[in-house]
Amino acid sequence: MAVKDLWVFSEKTSLQAELLAGARTLAEATGGGVAAIVVGDETSAKAALAQGADKVFWLGEKADKLVEDFVPTIAGLVQSHKPCALLIGASKRGKAVAGRLGAALDTTVITDVKKFFVEGDVIQASHLIFGGGAVRVEKSATETMIATFGLGIFEPLAADPSRQGEIIQVPFIEPKTRWTLRERKPKPPSTVNLAAAKKVVCPGRGLQKKEDLDMIFELAGLLEAEVGATRPLCEGLDWLPRERYIGVSGAFIKPDLYLGIGVSGQAQHTVGITESRVVVAINKDEEAPLFAQADYGIVGDLYAIVPELIKALKARK
Amino acid sequence: MEEKFDVIIVGAGLAGSAAAYKLAKEGLEVVLVERGPYPGSKNLSGGVLYGRVLEKLIPEYWKEAPVERYITNQIISFMSENASFNIDFRSQVFNEQPYNAFSVLRGKFDRWLGEQAEQAGAMLVPGIKVDRVIVENGRAVGIAAGDEEMGADVIILADGANSFLAQQLGLRGRFNPAHLAVGVKELIGLPRETIEERFRLSGNEGVAYGLVGFATRGVAGGGFLYTNQESISIGLVMHLDELIETGLRPAEVIEDFLAHPSIAPLIRGGKLLEYGAHLVPEGGLAMMPRLYMDGLLVVGDAAGLSVNNGFVVRGMDLAIGSGIAAAEAVLEAKKKNDFSVQTLGVYQRLMAESFVLKDMQTYAGAPDFMKNERLYKVYPEFLASLMTAIYQHEGVPKQHLLPMVMQSLKNSHLSLLALAQDGLKGVRSL
Amino acid sequence: MNIIVCYKFVPDPEDIIAKPDGSISFEQAEWVISEYDLMAIETAVQLVEAHGGKVMALSVGGSQLSNSKGKKDVLSRGPDELYLVIDDALSESDTHLTAQTLAAAIRKMGEFDLVICGEGSADLYFQQVGLQLGELLGLPTINAVSKVEVADGKLIVDRSLEDEVEVLETVLPAVISVTTDINQPRLPTMKEILKAGKKPITEWKLSDLELAGKAEKRIEVLNVRSPKQVDRKRIKITAKPDEAVQTLIGYLSKEGVL
Numbered sequence A: 001m002a003v004k005d006l007w008v009f010s011e012k013t014s015l016q017a018e019l020l021a022g023a024r025t026l027a028e029a030t031g032g033g034v035a036a037i038v039v040g041d042e043t044s045a046k047a048a049l050a051q052g053a054d055k056v057f058w059l060g061e062k063a064d065k066l067v068e069d070f071v072p073t074i075a076g077l078v079q080s081h082k083p084c085a086l087l088i089g090a091s092k093r094g095k096a097v098a099g100r101l102g103a104a105l106d107t108t109v110i111t112d113v114k115k116f117f118v119e120g121d122v123i124q125a126s127h128l129i130f131g132g133g134a135v136r137v138e139k140s141a142t143e144t145m146i147a148t149f150g151l152g153i154f155e156p157l158a159a160d161p162s163r164q165g166e167i168i169q170v171p172f173i174e175p176k177t178r179w180t181l182r183e184r185k186p187k188p189p190s191t192v193n194l195a196a197a198k199k200v201v202c203p204g205r206g207l208q209k210k211e212d213l214d215m216i217f218e219l220a221g222l223l224e225a226e227v228g229a230t231r232p233l234c235e236g237l238d239w240l241p242r243e244r245y246i247g248v249s250g251a252f253i254k255p256d257l258y259l260g261i262g263v264s265g266q267a268q269h270t271v272g273i274t275e276s277r278v279v280v281a282i283n284k285d286e287e288a289p290l291f292a293q294a295d296y297g298i299v300g301d302l303y304a305i306v307p308e309l310i311k312a313l314k315a316r317k
Numbered sequence B: 001m002e003e004k005f006d007v008i009i010v011g012a013g014l015a016g017s018a019a020a021y022k023l024a025k026e027g028l029e030v031v032l033v034e035r036g037p038y039p040g041s042k043n044l045s046g047g048v049l050y051g052r053v054l055e056k057l058i059p060e061y062w063k064e065a066p067v068e069r070y071i072t073n074q075i076i077s078f079m080s081e082n083a084s085f086n087i088d089f090r091s092q093v094f095n096e097q098p099y100n101a102f103s104v105l106r107g108k109f110d111r112w113l114g115e116q117a118e119q120a121g122a123m124l125v126p127g128i129k130v131d132r133v134i135v136e137n138g139r140a141v142g143i144a145a146g147d148e149e150m151g152a153d154v155i156i157l158a159d160g161a162n163s164f165l166a167q168q169l170g171l172r173g174r175f176n177p178a179h180l181a182v183g184v185k186e187l188i189g190l191p192r193e194t195i196e197e198r199f200r201l202s203g204n205e206g207v208a209y210g211l212v213g214f215a216t217r218g219v220a221g222g223g224f225l226y227t228n229q230e231s232i233s234i235g236l237v238m239h240l241d242e243l244i245e246t247g248l249r250p251a252e253v254i255e256d257f258l259a260h261p262s263i264a265p266l267i268r269g270g271k272l273l274e275y276g277a278h279l280v281p282e283g284g285l286a287m288m289p290r291l292y293m294d295g296l297l298v299v300g301d302a303a304g305l306s307v308n309n310g311f312v313v314r315g316m317d318l319a320i321g322s323g324i325a326a327a328e329a330v331l332e333a334k335k336k337n338d339f340s341v342q343t344l345g346v347y348q349r350l351m352a353e354s355f356v357l358k359d360m361q362t363y364a365g366a367p368d369f370m371k372n373e374r375l376y377k378v379y380p381e382f383l384a385s386l387m388t389a390i391y392q393h394e395g396v397p398k399q400h401l402l403p404m405v406m407q408s409l410k411n412s413h414l415s416l417l418a419l420a421q422d423g424l425k426g427v428r429s430l
Numbered sequence C: 001m002n003i004i005v006c007y008k009f010v011p012d013p014e015d016i017i018a019k020p021d022g023s024i025s026f027e028q029a030e031w032v033i034s035e036y037d038l039m040a041i042e043t044a045v046q047l048v049e050a051h052g053g054k055v056m057a058l059s060v061g062g063s064q065l066s067n068s069k070g071k072k073d074v075l076s077r078g079p080d081e082l083y084l085v086i087d088d089a090l091s092e093s094d095t096h097l098t099a100q101t102l103a104a105a106i107r108k109m110g111e112f113d114l115v116i117c118g119e120g121s122a123d124l125y126f127q128q129v130g131l132q133l134g135e136l137l138g139l140p141t142i143n144a145v146s147k148v149e150v151a152d153g154k155l156i157v158d159r160s161l162e163d164e165v166e167v168l169e170t171v172l173p174a175v176i177s178v179t180t181d182i183n184q185p186r187l188p189t190m191k192e193i194l195k196a197g198k199k200p201i202t203e204w205k206l207s208d209l210e211l212a213g214k215a216e217k218r219i220e221v222l223n224v225r226s227p228k229q230v231d232r233k234r235i236k237i238t239a240k241p242d243e244a245v246q247t248l249i250g251y252l253s254k255e256g257v258l
């Protein structure tokens, strides 16, 4: 490896902290340094140093621009410094930046990396394909590997404000194409943190109507559990916010108890629950695949079982 | 109706695709509507195709079609709870072209026949469930699916055993459990070499078992086991009314069947690839609907065309045969440009002349004979007990056969008179 | 307006078999239109229904794309024309090669106003091709589009991010990737299925396109394995609801999770 530096970019500070921690670990193996690309004020540039960067490429404040407008600027930087890897936070924005960068640099991107490691002197990344049906390990065929990472892949380091490092100001390169921002509509802040939940009750499409969620939330309350869901309930039916769905394109959870109610158990969903300690399934179809991946299963109509369960849990209190 | 075709066929099973193939070949504008994503996607059967009739439609079909093995070995097995008595029939005749029978997997085979129909020019419309036949002045003029309608000179109903379309039209009565059986089937994957070794087969030879007795826990019907190239089709066909009466669940019965000491070793180490259940018309001639009306014909299982005598389940060849006959009737009608019962009635005659109705008549007594309890409960026990007596060497001098038979008869509570009666009935109806 | 919609043809993820040795096989799999691209197709069809013009569907891949059922399937969902680039070199393409090929095909296809991609392909789900394609074509490109409007040569979209919705505007032509909840794709009707058989299809090979020297992958696959299976107890309770619930509660308190 000619150049051993690892670079990090994420517009989300918490994700940036995790990526910097990951880059640090890997830099020990490559023997290179860690740099962060920061869009924002000077404080945020300094914050990146505290989070573990040796060097910050400071692109300046966003002002009326979109983060995506910085793509040519970042591409220029990568072209002149050629780091061995660029780690990007896997938000929607991050994926947009990564994709356009990949094309601009005549390479591509490995998205949603689950494991990141060096073997020999090659950086390898594994991620899920076929909706969680397979794990694929890949390496980049170009000098700089561009990869995106979601939350929870690396443990962030404790911020150390005493860390010193270089902050390099980088002039903005005007992009060829632009989108004008007409309006921002904030979404109600989400308070769910499924990844940290100790117990998760997860309804699926077996639920017939939105109102039936009341019964699920009542059950979750009695169990002191968070409510997760399968994807169709959050996208398509829109009964619950997107943050609540579990699986390959949603959250990966590791609770003590996962209770799937009317969930069939497709791989795309169940890859997200493999680290649960105890898995319970309630389904009226005894052939439902989730039973084969559960510790305990009740074969029956959820509309008969859930009320019984609520009654029984109330009686225990 | 904006759009009108020569023929619309509902259901791309073997009956529907055979009819579509023949009609398209003759240059008619044929639409073949199938509710599954492709022909065969929802179909299920044990999988021995008696192929002589298909040979008439597509000569040397086995060279192209996805057939599994040609059946060289037929075994009839009487099962008691822990033993079985087999009659094993192998004949060189079965090794010769045109082969008598093949094992097939419907998912592949129906798809292939559907493709042949498409290549012949039929327009396949998959993923559409026909809700209704449109009738005007007592004449079928089209079909409706969702809020769409489509017209044709003739409609052919090939929508299978639970043809609710034929029922809607009053061509057949309400479902009568006495006229229906439930088929359950598993497909079990095994390596090719294992199958050939276990069943003593070489090359593409195959075996077909018909099993009665404990196979169905005494419920009228039978079990089957057919070898495919790299899998085994195994399952049961059980009369619906008796199932309801006994309260047995097909899933449980098949579990016991698969665990039976004479079955388990045959499928050991196999991997369950598919499981399915399906209705089989079982009433024989008694449940046959009227086969036609003005502008419409009924074929295959929808017309109640299947034969089940416990040892052999047949329907695929009858489906193809009736599809061909229907196509011939339509061609006749097209020539005269008359699609009334007068011309379409040719179908009934063609069927009567062909093996289809002949076989149905030959087996007309089968449904009743099949309901004979003794066939499932008593005979297998009797045979097992007899065989045990013959082959068990306990250090005592062997008895002559007759006393052993008598003892076995006594053990199985079977009267000689009943035995004689069943024998007579069986010979007449099978 | 002329809209190009890109869809991928993939082995049905439900038909993928994990073999005992940990490898995976999709030999038995049915090939289908990637599920999320159905929403992209529907978006294109709705826009053309509202503004006139035509929809051209485009896919690049290996020999599976020649499957006539697949061609009919996509055309029965509303596009007016189909363009395919079929080449063995594309059968295990990465997003780089795919985007390069799509860009070359689009240049050859002629005039267009908008290119629409799905959120991600059902097999790889990189969520990349649309963005890379946009950049390669030098056009404004954006992902996560959950609403589209066209007015006076302008494109206005809602972009659904994690914590906010952005309303963005640009001039056409542009390339967008749409979310799975942008619409509910319609089911093909009998008439559309029958019409599909008669619509024009253009097939190219890689050598028919001008992407000389660039037709390579940028990712090297080192291995593919089925994920580790966790051993579970698989205790199935079949009883009347109240009894079943009591049994379950018994187990769960023993596990210490109540």
Ligand SMILES: Cc1cc2nc3c(=O)[nH]c(=O)nc-3n(C[C@H](O)[C@H](O)[C@H](O)COP(=O)(O)OP(=O)(O)OC[C@H]3O[C@@H](n4cnc5c(N)ncnc54)[C@H](O)[C@@H]3O)c2cc1C
Pocket (backbone or CB within 6 Å): A131, A203, A204, A205, A206, A207, A229, A230, A231, A232, A245, A246, A247, A248, A249, A250, A251, A261, A262, A263, A264, A265, A266, A268, A269, A282, A283, A284, A285, A288, A300, A301, A302, A303, C013, C035, C121, C122, C123, C125
């Ligand atoms: C690329 C890709 C990525 C995906 N990512 C994800 C992901 O991250 N997360 C995710 O969840 N999905 C994901 N999916 C979708 C996934 O494939 C499945 O479609 C989804 O998980 C199924 O959800 P479900 O189990 O709720 O619904 P279904 O599969 O429809 O199952 C409903 C179940 O409820 C049972 N049921 C019905 N009524 C009752 C009743 N009254 N009582 C008891 N049981 C009942 C049924 O027997 C059935 O088993 C993805 C798909 C693709 C192609």
Ligand SMILES: Cc1cc2nc3c(=O)[nH]c(=O)nc-3n(C[C@H](O)[C@H](O)[C@H](O)COP(=O)(O)OP(=O)(O)OC[C@H]3O[C@@H](n4cnc5c(N)ncnc54)[C@H](O)[C@@H]3O)c2cc1C
Pocket (backbone or CB within 6 Å): B010, B011, B012, B013, B014, B015, B016, B033, B034, B035, B036, B039, B040, B042, B043, B044, B045, B046, B047, B048, B049, B050, B128, B129, B130, B131, B158, B159, B160, B161, B182, B183, B184, B185, B235, B236, B237, B277, B278, B279, B280, B299, B300, B301, B302, B305, B306, B313, B314, B315, B316, B317, B319
């Ligand atoms: C377990 C079992 C074992 C069997 N074993 C054998 C055997 O070994 N040998 C043998 O010869 N026979 C066997 N049979 C019988 C045989 O399967 C049937 O007789 C045969 O399939 C009849 O063919 P068909 O074309 O009439 O109907 P089907 O094969 O049932 O086809 C009907 C088609 O119509 C479609 N359809 C139904 N309704 C609609 C609608 N409303 N709109 C559009 N499409 C519709 C269906 O999806 C299907 O594709 C067995 C049957 C069973 C259940």
Ligand SMILES: Nc1ncnc2c1ncn2[C@@H]1O[C@H](COP(=O)(O)O)[C@@H](O)[C@H]1O
Pocket (backbone or CB within 6 Å): C006, C007, C008, C009, C034, C036, C037, C040, C058, C059, C060, C061, C095, C098, C102, C116, C117, C118, C119, C120, C121, C124, C125, C126, C127, C128, C129, C130
């Ligand atoms: N081989 C392909 N042919 C045409 N379009 C494709 C192909 N692969 C991906 N796409 C499009 O790009 C989107 C994103 O794919 P991916 O980056 O693989 O997740 C898909 O939803 C399709 O719209």
